[in-house]
Amino acid sequence: MATERAIFAGGCFWCMVQPFEEREGILSVISGYTGGNVENPTYEQVKKHLTGHTEAVEIIFDNSKITYQSLVELYWTLTDPTDAFGQFEDRGDNYRPVIFVENEEQEKIAKESKAQLQASGNFDSPIVTSIETVQKFWPAEDYHQGFYKKNPEDYAQSSKIRHDFLEKQWKK
Structure with a gap:
């Protein structure tokens, strides 16, 4: 098995986990923070815009079962790639859409x-999602991990605007 890593930011990380986690070949999906200038940031620091970090998900996958290309294609269907200042009801630089790349092949x-x-x-x-070189990824606090499983009602409520947009946009 050959593993690879992908890191995507698309607004609140809670809403990014389930769609990736449900794909065959995905070994783990971790909510966390990247792109900032503070070591081991906390959610409170990030949401107050004190660290420069973006909420993101780190995906470890078996590239013999699922390709990076297919993960990127899935990513687009989970975001509004025309909104550089957040995603849906989540506003600010900590919610900006970014594809973080680890190497030239991922960048290409x-x-x-x-x-x-x-x-x-x-x-x-225009499509304004950034493509940036990956930086240190910091896992978020435990209560953020697998949020959709632990808190299905809160997850459904917090992701409604996103789901409504995505259903309308991608069913064209």
Whole structure:
């Protein structure tokens, strides 16, 4: 088994876990923070914009069962790639959409996929999701991990606006 890592930011990390976790070949999905300038940041620090971090998910996957390309394609369907200032009801730089790449191959795949999405005409506005070099990933506190399983009612309520947008946008 050959493992690889992908890191995606798409608003609140709670809403990013389940869609990836349910795919065959996914070994783990961890909610956390990346891209900032403070070691081992806390949720309270990040949400107050004190660290420069973005909420993200770290995905460890078996690349013989699922490709990085397929993860990027799934990522697009979970976000509004035209909104650089947060996602849905989650606003601010800590919720910005970013594909963090670890190597030239991931960067190539992400950039080509972004260009294809822009050319598709599915969105009236430009695709503004950033593609950035990965930085240190810090796992979030335990109560954030697997939030959708631990708190299904809260998860359903907090993800409703996202789900409504995604259903409308991707069913075109």
